[in-house]
Amino acid sequence: MALHRGKSDDAEQSLAVNPFFGEANPVAGMATAPPKHRLPDTPLTPATAYQLVHDELMLDGNSRLNLATFVTTWMEPQAGILMAECRDKNMIDKDEYPRTAELERRCVAMLADLWNAPDPGTAVGCSTTGSSEACMLAGMALKRRWAKRNADRYPGAGARPNLVMGVNVQVCWEKFCNFWEVEARQVPMEGDRFHIDPQAAADLCDENTIGVVGILGSTFDGSYEPIAGLCAALDALQERTGLDVPVHVDGASGAMVAPFIDPELEWDFRLPRVSSINTSGHKYGLVYPGVGWALWRSPAELPEELVFRVNYLGGDMPTFALNFSRPGAQVVAQYYTFLRLGREGYRAVQQSTRDVARGLAERIEAVGDFQLLTRGNELPVFAFTTADDVKAFDVFDVSRRLRERGWLVPAYTFPENRQDLSALRIVCRNGFSADLAELLMEDLGSLLPELRRQSGPLKRSESVATAFHH
Numbered sequence: 001m002a003l004h005r006g007k008s009d010d011a012e013q014s015l016a017v018n019p020f021f022g023e024a025n026p027v028a029g030m031a032t033a034p035p036k037h038r039l040p041d042t043p044l045t046p047a048t049a050y051q052l053v054h055d056e057l058m059l060d061g062n063s064r065l066n067l068a069t070f071v072t073t074w075m076e077p078q079a080g081i082l083m084a085e086c087r088d089k090n091m092i093d094k095d096e097y098p099r100t101a102e103l104e105r106r107c108v109a110m111l112a113d114l115w116n117a118p119d120p121g122t123a124v125g126c127s128t129t130g131s132s133e134a135c136m137l138a139g140m141a142l143k144r145r146w147a148k149r150n151a152d153r154y155p156g157a158g159a160r161p162n163l164v165m166g167v168n169v170q171v172c173w174e175k176f177c178n179f180w181e182v183e184a185r186q187v188p189m190e191g192d193r194f195h196i197d198p199q200a201a202a203d204l205c206d207e208n209t210i211g212v213v214g215i216l217g218s219t220f221d222g223s224y225e226p227i228a229g230l231c232a233a234l235d236a237l238q239e240r241t242g243l244d245v246p247v248h249v250d251g252a253s254g255a256m257v258a259p260f261i262d263p264e265l266e267w268d269f270r271l272p273r274v275s276s277i278n279t280s281g282h283k284y285g286l287v288y289p290g291v292g293w294a295l296w297r298s299p300a301e302l303p304e305e306l307v308f309r310v311n312y313l314g315g316d317m318p319t320f321a322l323n324f325s326r327p328g329a330q331v332v333a334q335y336y337t338f339l340r341l342g343r344e345g346y347r348a349v350q351q352s353t354r355d356v357a358r359g360l361a362e363r364i365e366a367v368g369d370f371q372l373l374t375r376g377n378e379l380p381v382f383a384f385t386t387a388d389d390v391k392a393f394d395v396f397d398v399s400r401r402l403r404e405r406g407w408l409v410p411a412y413t414f415p416e417n418r419q420d421l422s423a424l425r426i427v428c429r430n431g432f433s434a435d436l437a438e439l440l441m442e443d444l445g446s447l448l449p450e451l452r453r454q455s456g457p458l459k460r461s462e463s464v465a466t467a468f469h470h
């Protein structure tokens with residue numbers, strides 16, 4: 001969570017209470033304005049408290065117009081009802097809520113099947129709060145497997161483990177390496193290659209490499225990394241050197257897209273070198289925020305000593321998680337969505353989302369002021385920049401002006417080696433319909449004449465660059 005400063009300078013500031021909110025007892029209900037930065041001394045009525053919080057939240061953005069996020073912003077009312085029914089259920093109380101635990105187990109089994117685990121009965125997995133937690137767990141398993149191998153090979157050696165990845169990884173991998181003291185070895189971007197290169201990744205591996213992360217797909221531009229190519233390069237490395245380096249696929253978005261609309265693409269457990277996969281249930285899994293999944297090919301990929309059995313809640317169910325208590329509602333909603341859509345439903349939803357992305361990318365290209373970096377034909381996500389001859393404005397200006405119309409389209413610079421490149425990115429999700437895309441095009445079309453008349457890009461400090469959202 002955002003790291004906030006504790007004590008505020010204006011501790012005495014209070015909230016403004018509208019007399020209209022007043023309750024039967026005016027003294028208790030309205031006369032005392034509650035402080036903003038201190039716990040109030042006395043209670044408020046529920047109606048007043050509700051109105052104060054509700055009104056302040058009106059200034060949050062409209063999530064459906066947020067084209068920066070990958071996270072689900074629309075579910076059907078029935079999903080909302082189920083989630084409300086489960087908001088008191090604690091995922092960790094497997095004994096108290098055995099049916100919730102069973103639904104979690106079924107979701108893991110369905111994902112194992114969807115991701116072509118060789119023998120679905122032997123794949124193991126768990127739900128998490130999102131892909132970040134799932135990646136931490138997968139990374140911990142890789143690190144522990146390396147430590148065990150290393151202890152056998154070089155007893156007593158104090159070697160430093162490393163993890164190989166593209167420079168385009170989501171920030172969770174930088175967190176993993178920082179928190180668990182693993183060296184992050186990053187393959188840089190090169191020219192028009194905005195993600196990992198298999199050979200360059202294999203070249204970075206040595207006996208202390210705990211694994212290689214492949215991303216399906218990259219948050220920078222929505223492209224799929226070449227997972228099969230990565231495995232092939234590592235197969236060749238093993239033949240040459242004997243090093244057997246496992247691959248983890250960060251399928252935060254793509255693991256819920258590719259199985260449905262790119263069934264021929266081999267990226268999952270069909271590749272023997274893929275030892276674990278994660279996804280965000282709350283991205284293209286189509287569930288509201290708060291759920292992710294981590295799966296391992298077989299128990300051999302998940303060292304037993306990382307798994308805890310907590311018996312004081314009554315049961316003796318093995319768990320692998322960073323959190324202890326966690327809401328059950330999201331897992332139930334994931335099961336509901338699996339049941340509700342099935343393969344055909346997911347295929348239809350993801351295909352129409354991809355159609356919107358491709359159509360919108362083409363129309364933006366046709367405007368003439370922009371140059372596409374990707375076309376929305378892998379993840380339903382595309383990145384674009386201004387055409388070479390556009391000198392009057394830059395991507396940050398476009399982002400800022402779109403924001404005036406309520407659209408959140410982030411502009412950001414690319415990392416090392418391509419820091420010269422700044423781009424805009426549009427993430428199409430279920431609920432961002434062709435009609436909404438049409439409205440976005442209309443707004444862009446009406447802004448462009450003004451942008452073209454600018455004498456040059458507004459300086460960065462003047463334009464409010466939107467933060468890059470993974």
Ligand SMILES: *Cc1c(COP(=O)(O)O)cnc(C)c1O
Nearest residue numbers: 130131132170172219252280470
């Ligand atoms: C979103 C994302 C993550 C982090 O996932 P959360 O579910 O937000 O924790 C990790 N990796 C990739 C590739 C992502 O797109």
